[in-house]
Amino acid sequence: MTERNRSKSLPISVGGVTKTYGRVTALDSVDLEIESGEFMTLLGPSGSGKTTLLMVLAGFTRPDCGSVRFGDAEVVRLPPHKRDLGMVFQSYALFPHMTVAENVAFPLRLRKVGKADRLARAERALQTVQLGGYGDRRIDQLSGGQRQRVALARAIVFEPRILLMDEPLSALDKKLRELMQIELRRLHERFGMTTVYVTHDQREALTMSDRIAVIDDGAIQQLGTPRAIYDHPANRFVADFIGESTILPVTRDGADVLFAGTPLRLAGPPPPGPVSLMIRPERLQLLSGADAADASFNRFEATAESIVFQGESYLMQARLADGQLVALRGGVRHDYDAVTPAPGDRVALGVHVEDTILLPGADGAREADDG
Amino acid sequence: MIRWLKRPATATQITHGQRLWLYALGGLVMLFLIAPTLIVIPMSFSDSQYLQFPPETWSLRWYESYFASPAWMSATATSFKAATLTCLLATPLGVAAAYGLFASQVRWAGAVYMALVTPLMVPLIFFAVAAFYLLARLQMVHSLAGLVLAHSILALPLVVVVVSSALKSYDMSQEQAARSLGASRLAAFFLVTLPQIRFAVVTGALLAFLTSFDEVIVAMFVSGGENATLTRNMFNALRDQIDPTIAAISTLMIIVTTTLLALAQLFGKSER
Numbered sequence: 001m002t003e004r005n006r007s008k009s010l011p012i013s014v015g016g017v018t019k020t021y022g023r024v025t026a027l028d029s030v031d032l033e034i035e036s037g038e039f040m041t042l043l044g045p046s047g048s049g050k051t052t053l054l055m056v057l058a059g060f061t062r063p064d065c066g067s068v069r070f071g072d073a074e075v076v077r078l079p080p081h082k083r084d085l086g087m088v089f090q091s092y093a094l095f096p097h098m099t100v101a102e103n104v105a106f107p108l109r110l111r112k113v114g115k116a117d118r119l120a121r122a123e124r125a126l127q128t129v130q131l132g133g134y135g136d137r138r139i140d141q142l143s144g145g146q147r148q149r150v151a152l153a154r155a156i157v158f159e160p161r162i163l164l165m166d167e168p169l170s171a172l173d174k175k176l177r178e179l180m181q182i183e184l185r186r187l188h189e190r191f192g193m194t195t196v197y198v199t200h201d202q203r204e205a206l207t208m209s210d211r212i213a214v215i216d217d218g219a220i221q222q223l224g225t226p227r228a229i230y231d232h233p234a235n236r237f238v239a240d241f242i243g244e245s246t247i248l249p250v251t252r253d254g255a256d257v258l259f260a261g262t263p264l265r266l267a268g269p270p271p272p273g274p275v276s277l278m279i280r281p282e283r284l285q286l287l288s289g290a291d292a293a294d295a296s297f298n299r300f301e302a303t304a305e306s307i308v309f310q311g312e313s314y315l316m317q318a319r320l321a322d323g324q325l326v327a328l329r330g331g332v333r334h335d336y337d338a339v340t341p342a343p344g345d346r347v348a349l350g351v352h353v354e355d356t357i358l359l360p361g362a363d364g365a366r367e368a369d370d371g
Numbered sequence: 372m373i374r375w376l377k378r379p380a381t382a383t384q385i386t387h388g389q390r391l392w393l394y395a396l397g398g399l400v401m402l403f404l405i406a407p408t409l410i411v412i413p414m415s416f417s418d419s420q421y422l423q424f425p426p427e428t429w430s431l432r433w434y435e436s437y438f439a440s441p442a443w444m445s446a447t448a449t450s451f452k453a454a455t456l457t458c459l460l461a462t463p464l465g466v467a468a469a470y471g472l473f474a475s476q477v478r479w480a481g482a483v484y485m486a487l488v489t490p491l492m493v494p495l496i497f498f499a500v501a502a503f504y505l506l507a508r509l510q511m512v513h514s515l516a517g518l519v520l521a522h523s524i525l526a527l528p529l530v531v532v533v534v535s536s537a538l539k540s541y542d543m544s545q546e547q548a549a550r551s552l553g554a555s556r557l558a559a560f561f562l563v564t565l566p567q568i569r570f571a572v573v574t575g576a577l578l579a580f581l582t583s584f585d586e587v588i589v590a591m592f593v594s595g596g597e598n599a600t601l602t603r604n605m606f607n608a609l610r611d612q613i614d615p616t617i618a619a620i621s622t623l624m625i626i627v628t629t630t631l632l633a634l635a636q637l638f639g640k641s642e643r
Contacts (some may be wrong), residue, residue, distance in 0.1 A: 058547075058551055059551075060547060060550075060551075079550075079555070079556075080547070080550040080551050081550045081551070081552075081553050081554055081555050081558075081559075083551075084553070085551065086551070086552075087547075087548065087551035087552075089544050089547065089548055090544075091542055091544050093542065093544040093545045093547065093548035094545075094548075095545060095548075095549075095563055095567075096567065097566045097567050106549070106552055106562075107552035107553050110552065110553040110554050110558070111553060151548075154548075154552065155551075155552070158552075158553070164551075
């Protein structure tokens, strides 16, 4: 983590936060430490509890028990308007009866900032989101992307030390979403406030975050940097949810892990207990005869079943000798037709030992409790 | 005119000419609905001793008789007082009820809503009898306060219905946004929610005013003495002697009522 401006941000500490709705447990004793100035993404499918956790941070949801601290201050009983944090909503939640400038100046008005000062600050905030001069427009005159920027300007105009964002880009089209991801990241670098970002889009999470908390079933399944989570998922849920993966059964024989009777080459000692093998399709490759003796690869004989052209890449399903299907994703270049096998061809597949990942659990199932 | 007849009236190419029968029917239905109301207007300008249509000679004497009568003036004042107080009582209560039902999202909100709007469905005479006996117990029959309470119960559902339907299209996350930006719940309501439902609130207030102003059945039972309403006295006057003063008062009431209803419509329109 790079050194950031400490005065402009606060660490967040969540301890033992539990929230139940009737019989449904939305959050199950969640602990999470977010560093000052960090960009933390809460990633999970809908109903996982990620939004509930954000609402607990914002103060709209009171947890059954647990503690939420901003810096040294316990805030779990503090109402939302006293938490002094900026928030961007999925629906933008702009006020249609106010102009753009009035929207952005709204938090300043509540903080009793004088009119001239607050209009000047609103205009400056609009400039940072590249909407300088838009102050007099009505909200319904703006496009989706512009509304998003106004919502952002409104959330940062009073320089909060914590910024919460609830799927702010989900209503935008793909191109605009990717542009805004970069811009949000740039704004975060510039202002340095602690940012908690909720999304169900794994690519968005990987693109923007310092760290990601993968959430499912009201619990944090894995917490780590984008690289760590992608390269070494803690369990089958994380492996499935982030990126593509093929999960294959393996057996153990003392220190060896056997796949279809053959010991796997591994980068390190395998974890104790039952495990299964995870392979990312894009890290699996076609091996030529010359690679056959390369000790840095695990090698599988298979038969190509289907090959689908998908633009920038192709996806091949191949059946291994024991009948399991495995997926391979390869890049597409001019020699696509020449190098890709046809259905029915015998192929040799290889995965590097560093990319040969063992997941805990015999069928790759999630561990009972990984904290 | 001829060209207009041949022009298509709808996307299906039916011309205005083919639609003439429909326009005529529509006109007749409208006439049927409003003619009985409009007929009192010429009658009020008659010089005759009796209610007469069409009038043979014209005069303003019945308007003079109305404005010169202390009894009619007192009843008019009562009606305006009752309507204004009903409006001031039913509107905030109705807005609060509609907002509460919308924001709380409790399971029994639907049942509470139904309970609140029952006065719209119960025959008015039942309600009037019930109100009479209740107010009699409280020794509030013939008091302005009793009349306002009874009328407010009738007006409340109208406010609730109008404001609830406006809230249906309101995005509650705006209020969350306001609160996250530093507004208390109360401030969020007054700064963000209320300005956006203001047309519905004004419409509800106008309807509440009219509910009381036009009401006669409940007023027959619970108003009286020096707190008799205009409508009640008109009803009694019709029973005792047929006096064209009634036509003059009716004309004035039609003007007040239609003006307020037109305003309500206008506010409803501008809300989109």
